[in-house]
Amino acid sequence: MVRKGDRILPIQVRHLNYVVAAVDHGSFRRAAVALGVQESAVSRRIRELEERLGTALFIRSPGGVKLTQAGKQFVQRSRKALSEIGLAKAEVSAIGRGEDGHLQIGIFSSLASGFLSDLVQAFCERHAAIKLTFIDGNPSEHLAAIRQQQLDIAFITGAAEWPGFASQQLWSERIFAVLPSNHPRAGDPKVQFSVLAHEAFIVSEAAPGEEIHDYLVQRLADLGRHPEIHQHAVGRDNLMRLVALGRGLTVTSEATTAAHFPGVVFRPIEDEILPFCAVWSSSNENPALAGLLNLARSMTSVAEQPAFSFLFPEKEDDVRQDALTT
Structure with missing residues (x-):
């Protein structure tokens, strides 16, 4: 001027x-x-x-x-x-136009395989110029980050209504028991909680350890057992190594089973299915977010995974933290 x-x-x-x-x-x-x-x-x-x-x-x-x-x-x-x-x-x-930009994505599932892995790969192939940042965390942490505009979207477990957020169920995964390769049930094609109820379990203190802990407590309590669960301040790789060393069993979602961990085997737990959904803020106008959601919806079978979307007045006390409860 x-x-x-x-x-x-x-x-x-x-x-x-x-x-x-x-x-x-x-x-x-x-x-x-x-x-x-x-x-x-x-x-x-x-x-x-x-x-x-x-x-x-x-x-x-x-x-x-x-x-x-x-x-x-x-x-x-x-x-x-x-x-x-x-x-x-x-x-x-x-x-x-959604051809460039940045997406911050909260995840609660492994990217080793499955729907989320396929979604990320397909999105990167279509939108190579968009930067993706991934953040591990539990559902309550992700919801707080979305509310504070620190995350664009989170993929978390559960099929609940999330007050104050838009959400859509996208896929489901089987739940697997993680056993040492020398475990008596390691050769079974699948297992039941009833035959594992007397075992000691281990979980990580980091996400999703807390949710797995609550999930185990509920499932084993249904069998009349007071579970023995030990928490360790380790990541997923070292937790798997502890299973291999016989320090206890753990559970994980199906996507993790594509990764190789020496000394452990993954066996599906009969009739245990975990739904996953996307959660985001309806006021988020990031064009890259719209592109990711459109692609996710196109990859989801509407017949098999009925979609839903909610937007309610936000109530801090109503945010669910028991995401592994189905």
């Missing part, structure tokens, strides 16, 4: 375009032809700009125009400004 007296006179993008075109074409007439405007418009706007700047940018002659020293400096800056404006317009346009 240029100050004149008590007024601030803006320098417009078209001023810059006219000046640069005049330099590139050597005359106002040829610049006007290239820009598709009248020569008088180019001449008038450049004269107006010179008045605002308080200095001449061009030396005019019948053969065309040449830059003054001040004009050379101004054009150098103008080209950089126009380049930045062009880049900004292209970036914003790409984000608006």
Whole structure:
């Protein structure tokens, strides 16, 4: 902007375009032809700009125009400004079309295999320019992050209504018991909780350890057992190693079973199914989020997984934390 007296006179993008075109074409007439405007418009706007700047940018002659020293400096800056404006317009346009941008995704399931893994792979193939950031956590942490706009979407367990959020059930996974490879039931094609009820179990203190703990308590309590469950401050890999060493059994969702952990086997627990859903804020206008949701819906069989969406007045005390309860 240029100050004149008590007024601030803006320098417009078209001023810059006219000046640069005049330099590139050597005359106002040829610049006007290239820009598709009248020569008088180019001449008038450049004269107006010179008045605002308080200095001449061009030396005019019948053969065309040449830059003054001040004009050379101004054009150098103008080209950089126009380049930045062009880049900004292209970036914003790409984000608006969902072709570029950033998605922050909360996950509660393994990416080793299954629906979520397939969804991420398909989305990356279609939208390679969109940056994806993944955050592990439990449902209550993810919901708080969505509320604070720190996450765009979370894929969590359960088929409940989530007050204050939009949600859609997308897929289900079987629940597997994780056994040492020398366990008496390791050769069975599937197992029942009733035959494991006397066993000791181990879970991680990190997500989803708390939810697995609550899940085990409920399932084993239904069998009249007070379960022996030990928590360890380790990640999934070391938890699996502890199972292999005979420190206890654990359970996991089907997606994890594609990963290889020496010394353990995965056996499905009969009749145990875990639904998964996407949860997001209905006020989130991130175009990349809309693209991810559309793709997820297209990959979901409506006949097998009825979809639902909720938006209720937000009640802090109503947010469910027992996500593994089905």
